[in-house]
Amino acid sequence: MKEERDFIRQVKSAREDMQEADELIRTYMPFIKAETAKFLRRPVTEGQDDELSIAMIAFHEAICGYSPARGGFLKYASMLIGSRLIDYHRKEQRHRKAISLETPLGEEEDKSLGETLSDGKDHSEEMTVREATRKEIEELTAQMKDFGVSLTDVAENCPKQERTLGACRKALNYAKEHPEILEELLRTKRLPGTKLCKGSGVERKTMERHRKYMVALLLIHTNGYEIIRGHIKQVMKGVTER
Known part of the structure; x- marks a missing residue:
C-alpha cells in the first residue's frame, strides 16, 4: 500500500x-x-x-x-x-x-482503383476495433464482478424511459464533477447513493431502482474504457437531443 x-x-x-x-x-x-x-x-x-x-x-x-x-x-x-x-x-x-484508391490502374486507364471496387469497407480496421472492444468488455466484466454486478444485471437494470435515463445522466455528471464520489465507490465497493441523490437532485427511488446500472456507469468512468465510454456518451447525447 x-x-x-x-x-x-x-x-x-x-x-x-x-x-x-x-x-x-x-x-x-x-x-x-x-x-x-x-x-x-x-x-x-x-x-x-x-x-x-x-x-x-x-x-x-x-x-x-x-x-x-x-x-x-x-x-x-x-x-x-x-x-x-x-x-x-x-x-x-x-x-x-x-x-x-486514387491511383490509376494504368497509363491508358481512366478509372482509378477506388472506382472499380464494389466494397470499400476496411475489414482490418473493423477487426482491430472489435478486438479492442472485446478486451474492454472483458476487463469491465471482471471489475464489475468485485461489485456483485454482471453484464446481465446491467442489461436488465438499464432505464427504459428517456426521463429515467436522463436522471441517470444527471447523476453521472455530478459524479464526474466530484471525483470523491468515484473514489468512495472504488474504496467501499458500494454505490454512494445518498450523496449522489443529494448532490445531483435525482430521486432516491430512481437511484435505488437502477443501482446496478449506475455502478456500471460510474465504473466505466473510473478507468480507461475509451470505446465503451464513447458508446455511452452517444447514448446520453441522444437523450439530450430529443
Whole structure:
C-alpha cells in the first residue's frame, strides 16, 4: 500500500515537472515497449516503429490525466496506449486507402482503383476495433464482478424511459464533477447513493431502482474504457437531443 501511495505521488510530481515526467517514461520504457509489442503482435524496433512514439506520448498523456479515481495507473496507461494506437492505425489505414484508391490502374486507364471496387469497407480496421472492444468488455466484466454486478444485471437494470435515463445522466455528471464520489465507490465497493441523490437532485427511488446500472456507469468512468465510454456518451447525447 505504501509503495502504491509513493508511486501515485511520483506520478503527480511528474505531472508538474517535465524532467521528472521524462524520467518516469525512461523508467517505464520496458512497459511501454511491451504494450506496443502486444498491440503490434511482434517485437518493437526502435527508430522504425512509429507506434512506439505514439505509445510514449500516450504514457505521458496518462501521467497528465491520471487520478486515483481511475484505478491503477499502469492499467489506465495500458488502456490509453491501446486507444491511441488504435486511433493512429485508423488514420494510417484511411490515408493509405485514400492514396491507393486514387491511383490509376494504368497509363491508358481512366478509372482509378477506388472506382472499380464494389466494397470499400476496411475489414482490418473493423477487426482491430472489435478486438479492442472485446478486451474492454472483458476487463469491465471482471471489475464489475468485485461489485456483485454482471453484464446481465446491467442489461436488465438499464432505464427504459428517456426521463429515467436522463436522471441517470444527471447523476453521472455530478459524479464526474466530484471525483470523491468515484473514489468512495472504488474504496467501499458500494454505490454512494445518498450523496449522489443529494448532490445531483435525482430521486432516491430512481437511484435505488437502477443501482446496478449506475455502478456500471460510474465504473466505466473510473478507468480507461475509451470505446465503451464513447458508446455511452452517444447514448446520453441522444437523450439530450430529443
